[in-house]
Amino acid sequence: MHIQCAINIKLKASCAQFSSSVTESKNGFFVYSRNPLLLPFLTTLFLITPSRANFLQDFDITWGEGRGKIVGNGDLLTLSLDRYSGSGFQSKKEYLFGKIDMQLKLVPGNSAGTVTAYYLSSEGQNHDEIDFEFLGNLSGEPYTVHTNVYTQGKGEREQQFRLWFDPTADFHTFSVLWNPRTIVFLVDNTPIREFKNLENIGVQFPRKQPMRLYSSIWNADQWATRGGLIKTDWSQAPFTASYRNYNASACTVPVNPGQPACSSAANQQPDDRPWKLDPVSEEKLKWVQQNYMIYNYCTDTKRFPQGFPPECSADHA
Template identity: 70%
Template sequence: MASSSPHPSSLSLLVGILLFHSLLLSGSVKVVSAGNFYEDVDITWGDGRGKILNDGQVLTLSLDKASGSGFQSKKQFLYGKIDMQIKLVPGNSAGTVTAYYLRSEGSSWDEIDFEFLGNLSGEPYVLHTNVYTQGKGDREQQFYLWFDPTANFHTYSVLWNPQHVVFYVDGRPIREFKNMEGVGVPYPKNQPMRLYSSLWNADDWATRGGLVKTDWSQAPFTASYRNFKADACVVSNGVSSCSSNSSGNPWLTQKLDANDQRRLRWVKKKMMIYDYCSDTKRFPQGLPLECTVKS
């Protein structure tokens, strides 16, 4: 006859559950939920070319001759650490652009850009970055990547806090835009931004300045996304979710340490192929202020 008392393993499980709930109530445990695209984003255009799959764990964007596609985050952020894993369009992707960026609304917008410029098969992707403040951009830096971004998912991140904007690839900083308001360089600090991504045709400029056109026989072109994470201050109805105390949000004061600086220098030396701060032909009247100030 079976005993009516709990089995020891069941009793241990029950005690564990009660202890966990006790810790939750005391605030000793912080629950972090994995991102779900159904909850986190809206597919905003593409007439079905953007798809959320695997119970919200994967999102794909596709491009064919008729249209590309895109999505945006449901929430707006004002400072944060934003991560996304992306697997780019494989094969001959010349003429296509996969854009992944933060942007505010209005005619005097702020924006933080990753753009992946497609290539002919066997040639490297170009990672194009830019920073807009109050509607003004022209701050492009371009890089080759040190891996094939179409073979696997890789993590592309933005750290945005009051001190600086940092672009990361797989945790390695590749670019830093510092807050230099003290010398008159505008900095994105007042306008909340949504995350956007899109896959679109830009064969008038994207690959070798528009010399290589999109081969539509390769369509549809598809990029894949997973593991979106926004550790950020969420703004709703003009109110931020973050308090003035940054102790619970260490990224609000995060800086580049000596190892980060060393890794950043490696990227600039080995992988950078264009820097607006070195383009005197583009700025014959003088380089932008942030390029000339030691900070």
């Protein structure tokens, strides 16, 4: 469908102020490195500009014939679905590596059959993509959070989760951190999934194609809820999802020739720059995956009877 900065920084200080002692972000997302001086992505920080978005200035509603709305002074955006059409928007800017945050409040009540998609994607048949999709359900039943990573047009790396809260009662922050080493999916700053760069064993990784942020709401009652058994109840329409507090600490791809390119700095990182989530974040990731993961392509023997994809190896998980 349609960063990590290895550290999650709001970039309130200049890059020159970062020293070897910096291994923790302002908001508690940690990165542990055997040598803090070699934190990944540090070379690209000079190109990163933090951006608290105004939806009027930074996004285009691309389809829906009025079902997508920017409210007030551009601080809130809503997307709606009825029996005739859904709606969607996209960012004006393209990014190559960084951290993307958005607060979402999902469709309340009986949302069965609906999908709210929130994802980064490049363009073309051989596109890269980093997906959050929220699959609706009957009233009182939990949403399913569907995640996927596409490289060169190929996905099939699905992991699905429940949430430990009601995503329709209030806004919650859904984030993607993306750098040349890894992709991390986060919910309220808790990591739920990590997809590492394993190009050394032949696994493709999205690190060359800039991506825009997209979101949409649409009817998928052929498959979205209990495999399509539960259909959309159009008497509940319109179904509305709300968005606020978008923030991009990311490398913005230049529009004008002559501006420095994101990839030129990002690709100058030597291969010996080790890093990983710190022990606290690793424990949070394990907690989510042990208690809230409901599907993992890496354990689906019916789907992969001849053996799992190489990234599923326990040595690389």
